[in-house]
Amino acid sequence: MEKRIINPWQWQDERSYVQAVEVKQAAGTLYCSGQAAVHADGQSSTADMKTQLILAIQNLEKVISEAGYECKGIVRLNILTTSSEEFFTCFDVLQDWIAKHGIKQATTLFEVKTLFETLKVELEATVVK
Known part of the structure; x- marks a missing residue:
């Protein structure tokens, strides 16, 4: 796979x-479907945003690795x-998770009125290898 990053500016780096x-x-x-803070038993988290984000990242990593891909292959990440x-x-x-895996992705952040049940954040990714 050949990946080329296009950045006409530098402000997005931060x-x-x-x-x-x-x-x-x-x-x-x-x-990948949107991954949120849903526990392995299917229960939606009622925790704060940070705790939910950590669990959503863990769930996304699990889906990616189960499929035989790597997080560094994420090229699109939508955040709801x-x-x-x-x-x-x-x-x-x-940001720490992105840096840890050397991810270079196009990203869009969406603020939505609600997510399923008590969820606060969802991560939707496209991954290549």
């Missing part, structure tokens, strides 16, 4: 995303949250 990702000769593409303000109080958690 926000842990890129403007565009071109992928050529991918061996596969994985489209019920509160952008609350989400940005724990944005460092996401």
Whole structure:
């Protein structure tokens, strides 16, 4: 797989995303449903945003690895949250995870009125290898 990052500017670097990702000769593409803070027994978390974000990241990692892909192959990450303000109080958690895996992804953040049950954040990813 060949991946090319397109960044006409530098300001996005501090926000842990890129403007565009071109992928050529991918061996596969994985489209992940939104992963949220749902426990293995199917119960939605009632925890705070940071705790939910950590669990959502863990769930996304599990789906990606079960499919035989790696987090570093994430090229698109959509973030849905019920509160952008609350989400940005724990944005460092996401940034640390992105840095840990060397992820270079196009990202869009959506603030939505509600998510399922008590959920506050959901991560939807496209992964290539």
